[in-house]
Amino acid sequence: MATTSASQRAEQSRREFDAFMAGCASRQLLDRIADKWVTLVLAALGESEDGLRYSELSRRLAGVSQKMLTQTLRALERDGLVAREVTASVPVRVDYQLTALGRSLLVPVMQLKAWAEAHMTEVLAAREAYDARG
């Protein structure tokens, strides 16, 4: 029985996939910053010079669950984009701020934001026109 044919084809497909991916270094980073909350956290931290406490971030990004906020902060910390500083008082205080790397990422991200603000109406118009046609 050729029970492996499906997985073999899948693996071959995956190999081609990886090959293409390897040639596109930006993909992994895009996957990171494309995350639903990363941009918001980056923007929030970028606005305040000396960082924000966990609770301040939580208030500023109302609508995000602690789970997602913590998850996002951990990922950013892991990638060296934000710095986490724990003050061992009672109660505990934790501050987050952008690293130099994080601030440098903010530049292209803001350019993207500028594009969005400049062309948003065109996109929305195109979308409505498309939906109107069916």
Next chain:
Amino acid sequence: MATTSASQRAEQSRREFDAFMAGCASRQLLDRIADKWVTLVLAALGESEDGLRYSELSRRLAGVSQKMLTQTLRALERDGLVAREVTASVPVRVDYQLTALGRSLLVPVMQLKAWAEAHMTEVLAAREAYDARG
């Protein structure tokens, strides 16, 4: 029975969320271009001046399923970023190419790509260092 308390709280949370989102126009666009395949399709179409056939795109982006490719192309078409041209022959031929809007989006996307290529090693180093510590 206060069966609505949970949904009420969710709705309130959502309202605050939307309020924050309204102040950040880039979010909707980011959600669009952050899509797993959008950037690749954009890049592929950006490289060839006169567009690509569906099957050519499919080969270039080996690893993407037809479902995802079609889904992505529809979304991009809807937003006015790519143009779809059907040649009613037998068999059917369909060409896709970037619109002016799509080409303009390519600019900030490429800057982001440039950032990624410039800082990828730093990110990977930070990641390894983080994982080594625990």
Next chain:
DNA sequence: CCGCATCCGTTCGGATACTG
């Protein structure tokens, strides 16, 4: 050749409860 419909496993993300 192009693309839609369906099925199905995997992942995402929110709510909740609990710890130091």
Next chain:
DNA sequence: CAGTATCCGAACGGATGCGG
């Protein structure tokens, strides 16, 4: 205050088969 652990529905995404 700042998390961690768990549960669970919703959405994502791939494989396959059919239709124009």
